[in-house]
Amino acid sequence: MFATNTSAIPPSALMDSTGRPDRFLALHFSNLVWRHNIAEVMGTPRTAPDVYASVVGFAASIGMVPIEVKKERPGYVLNSLLITDAEGGRRVANGRHPRIRPQSTTCGASGLAPPTGPAKCLTSLV
Structure with a gap:
């Protein structure tokens, strides 16, 4: 493999x-x-x-x-969620509020639930 x-x-x-x-x-x-x-x-x-x-x-x-x-795509699942949070941070920085999305039970149980909000996520990517 x-x-x-x-x-x-x-x-x-x-x-x-x-x-x-x-x-x-x-x-x-x-x-x-x-x-x-x-x-x-x-x-x-x-x-x-x-x-x-x-x-x-x-x-x-x-x-x-x-x-x-099951379906190939760049970013997979995790990075797609990360980009969603970063986009939320960009909206906050521009004076717009992000939509709130529920956390996945499986991902939250495994520790994916973000410890910070979208603005912090954005600054951690820069």
Whole structure:
């Protein structure tokens, strides 16, 4: 098995250069992995199902909560949420109020619930 940790590039964009596209996928750990025990698993159309299942099992075995991302997209789930919070911070900075969105039960239980509001999130990205 061969995995990338990037969330900026979908694994299918890299799979042919690996020489083993059927054994390649993404295993993306959240920022501050020691605090947020989340790992996103994203395969490609050519990732073998047993490889995908093994990596999901591996993530769980090391104490991560695996999020199985079924559709490839840059940013995956975690960074999409982060960008939403950063956009909220930008709105606050510009005098507009962000919409409030509910936290996912699974993500909140695993420590993803943000400790700060959107304005703090924005300043932490700069």
